[in-house]
Amino acid sequence: MKFKDGYWRLRPGVRADYAAAAHDVTAEAGSLRILAPARPITHRGYTIDGPVLRVDLSSPMPDVIRVRTVHFAGSVPGAPVFEVRDDAPDVDLAVDAEQAVLTSGALTVRVRRDAPWEMTFSAGGRELTRSAGKSLGAMRDPGDRHFMVEQLGLAAGELVYGLGERFGPLVRNGQSVDIWNEDGGTSSDVAYKNIPFYLTNRGYGVFVNHPGRVSFEVGSESVSRVQFSAEGHDLEYLVIHGPTPKDILRRYTALTGRPALPPAWSFGLWLSTSFTTDYDEATVASFVDGMAERDVPLSVFHFDCFWMRRYRWCDFEWDPEVFPDPEGMIRRLKERGLRVCLWINPYIGQASALFDEGATAGHLLRRPDGTVWQDDHWQAGRALVDFTSPAAREWYAGKLRGLLDMGVDAFKTDFGERIPTDVAYADGADPERMHNYYTLLYNETVHRVLAERGAPVLFARSATVGGQRLPVHWGGDCESTFEAMAESLRGGLSLGLAGFGFWSHDIGGFEGRPDPAVFKRWVAFGLLSSHSRLHGSSSYRVPWLFDEESVDVLRSFTRLKARLMPYLYGAAVEAAAEGLPMMRAMQLEFPGDRGCDHLDAQYMLGPDLLVAPVMSADGDISYYVPGGTWTRLLDGETVSGPGWRTERHGFGSLPLLVRPGAVLATGAREDRPDYDYADGVTLNAYHLADGARRTVTVPSPDGGAGAVFEVSRTGDRVSARRVAGAPVRWSLRLHGGPQTSDGPRVTAEPGTDDIEITL
Known part of the structure; x- marks a missing residue:
């Protein structure tokens, strides 16, 4: 949210009360408490009337400093809150007449005692960022809504990354970003996975620990500052020292959680029924037979929405007209070595038998007047499961256990973004703060049920902070075009810079039927992603419906991925252990190479493979090669960097380079991912x-x-x-x-x- 009209003036009707000085400082056990009035205190009379902000400085772990600012403490909602690790490490405190200092590990924060307000973060004798005059404050908009705001400085040449899944340019400078989950596709400034965390090329990251809407102005209100604001009376953020981007991600995921390791079978090829296509068991069998006849290894078969009866999503009952023998069908698929995934969501249509059951038991989300919240979006009369209720979570989980008993292995946890705020939760949680948080409770519930039976894996669309613990996530509903392919990649790389280790997308695109050239180029990209799924909206994605070359391309890259599994699963283990994504923005792996700073059309797959997806029918591509002699994996030719290259590739090829000095482990099998x-x-x-x-x-x-x-x-x-x-x-x-x-x-x-x- 922008509060200013240009640099000097506030917008009409906006009132600002900025911290003016650290007037009163108290050193407590491992922390500092600062009272910062909105005007300098030059005599006792100025302590009467006027706002005073309370600023608490502490550290949850070495090299991380927490800043919590409160205006009216009695107006701070209690729930929900993100689970953030707090080890209460030893810190160094120093307070004198000129400044108050807290040091955690190599990171230090200094607060000047006199006016103007100044709070500086530094490491190794180098300033990282600062909160200067007219940065930290309490604001009121023309409608008398109360906001807390902070602005942290950007140095010349400093670039900002992150903030979750974003489909625009990878570098956030100049952008305005609202952390508010929406179902908006991949072609706008809204996103399914919004994470209030960013990192910069100056060696630090910032996590705004607020579960509701946080508005970021990244050099877009004040071009030399990152502003973040949230409605309410409190604002907490954590400054995380690196110095490298990998170090920042390791510390951020140590705070908020690291990904579970998905099972090895999930890294193979997934095939879907697609969404609104006509399909039954015969269709499924024809797809599975067709892949086997064409020697294309298949690992998972996914049943999308219409495995259930129309109007009844979700009742978790197979449509008996389409799938009269679901247990037998699943058994037959399993006998062929396949795993089975089912589509679900957190909504209960009014025609579902579960609607009356859930409403009677109090498991459905209600309006403040006590009636069940309903609308006609997605399913007629849909309601939402109230996942703040332990009883509702167990009720929902019990329905899923029945499907697992049939032999189901995974769930695609769709939706979870369009969560209303005119509601009352069972645990009294603040509805605005629950809007983004809802998806975490939803996906946690499903993930825990799967974990009861072994290594769990989801195919989830929405997420918030902590969602990285519950892989895998996919990029959402994109068009079937080269442009959408590029959008999806930018979203995935940005999500990786927010601590998400595993990511996928719909090969060929979701909306529409891709041109064969789009499909074949997307296949190479999809099989060189952490997870690989063929899925569409109104058309099938089996390769022979495009052309015979599509079959060859899919076979080739599916087998290549299987051979690469010793290396790829090693990268997956690293993602789970350290919080580093499998698909890495080039800047993450090469922070000292300024040529990598803005790259968002290529990536590192693990530490040693450079992938540049071809996004053109003719095969022309320009990509950047960092320094050294790289080797093209597919033909063994060498490529020298640093510098840009322009090449033309056939459909069975793309720039896939091995890093100089790498030792790449490849396997002896190419027919399956788990061996x-x-x-x-x-x-x-x-x-x-x-x-x-x-x-x-x-x-x-x-x-x-x-x-x-x-x-x-x-x-x-x-x-x-x-x-x-x-x-x-x-x-x-x-x-x-x-x-x-x-x-x-x-x-x-x-x-x-x-x-x-x-x-």
């Missing part, structure tokens, strides 16, 4: 520098360490040894240097611990 990755693994060493030493952990499909290898180069010798894990057959292959692109290869039989190749 013993260590058995028959090949360690592909690319342009190892003299003196280099790399440790490669090849995970097991359950996320453990299946085998650990060490690869090093000394002079003209490259050696590898198995340092942990059971004896397996494994190989070392060299790429780069005077060798051919395929490189010399030596294979070790089980029990062999060392391999050496001479250049």
Whole structure:
């Protein structure tokens, strides 16, 4: 929200009470409490009348400083609140006549005691950002609504990233962003997954710990500041020191939660019935048979909305006319090695038998007058499950357990964005703050039910802070165009910069029927994403309906992903352990390369693979290569950086480059994503520098360490040894240097611990 008219004046009807000075400072156990009046106090009479802001400074973990500002403490809602880790670490406090100082780890905040107000954050003797005069304050708009606001400075050349899923340019500077979940597709400034967290290329991040609407003006009201504001009487934010972008994400996800590790089978190809298409068990069988006949590995079959009867979403009952034997159908799919996913949402249509059941038991969200909240959006007379009620959560979970008993493995948790605010929750939660938070309770409920049966995985659309703990998320309803493909990628990279480790999208696009060229280009992008799903709205996504080349492209990239699973699942384990996304914006991996700062049409898949999806029918693409000699994975040719390249690729190709010095583990199977990755693994060493030493952990499909290898180069010798894990057959292959692109290869039989190749 913008409060000013230009730089000097407030907008008509706006009243601002800014912190003017730290007049009163109290050092308490591990914290500072500051009283900051809205005018300098030059004599005792000025302490009478006028607003005073209370500013509390503390630290929940080393290198993180919490700032909480309150105007009227009696007007602060109690729920909901985000779960944020608080270790209460040791901090250093110092207060004198000139300043108050709190230091946590390498991060320090200094508050000047006299006017004007100044609160500075620094690390390593370097200022990161500051709250200066007319930055921190309490505001009233022309309608007498109360807001809290803060502005943190931006240095020259400082770039801002994050704020959740955003489909515009990756760099947020100049943008206005409202943290408010909406079902708006991928072509506007609204989003399904809004996260009040950003990070900058100056070595810090900021998490605004507020579950409701937070408005960000990123260099868009004051061009040298990030402003954030929220309605109400309190505002809490945490400054997170890096210094690298990866360090910032590690600390942010340590605070708010790291992703669960999805099961290995979920990384294979998912195929859907699509949405409004006509389908029954015969259709499903024809799709599964068609993929098998064409030798395209398939891992998951997804049933979208019409597995249930029309008007009755959700009643969790199979449509008996379309699927007369659901248990038998699921058993038959399982016998073919497939997993099964079902579409659900948190709404209960009035025609559902669960409507009366839920209303009678008090499980449905109500209006303040006690009546059930209803509208006709999506399903006639729909109501919402009140997930603030433990009884309602258990009721909803019980319905899902019946489906799991049939053999269902996963749920697509659709919707959760259009949550009303003219309601009364069972636990008394503030409706405005519940709008975004609702999706967290919804997805937590489903995730916990799945976790009762083993490693859980969702296919979720909406999210807020903490939602990263409940993977996987997909990008929502996009068009079937190259432009929408680019929008989706920008949304996924931005979401990754908000701590979400796993992300997917509808291959080919959702709305409309993609041109065969769009479909084939999107297939390559989709199979080089963390999760890969064929899904559409009113048309099927089986490849033979486009052309025969589409079948070849899908087969090729599905098999490639399976071979890459030792590397990819290692990146997934890292995402779960450290909070780093599998699909990484280039700036995250190369923060010192200014050529990467604005890149949003390419990404790193894990730490060592550069992917540049082709978004044109003719195959022309320009992409950026960071410094060093990179190797094209698909043909072994080398590419040197730093610099831009322009190439033309056929439908079976795209820029897919291996990082210099990488040791890429590839597997012995290409027919499925879940196999013993260590058995028959090949360690592909690319342009190892003299003196280099790399440790490669090849995970097991359950996320453990299946085998650990060490690869090093000394002079003209490259050696590898198995340092942990059971004896397996494994190989070392060299790429780069005077060798051919395929490189010399030596294979070790089980029990062999060392391999050496001479250049």
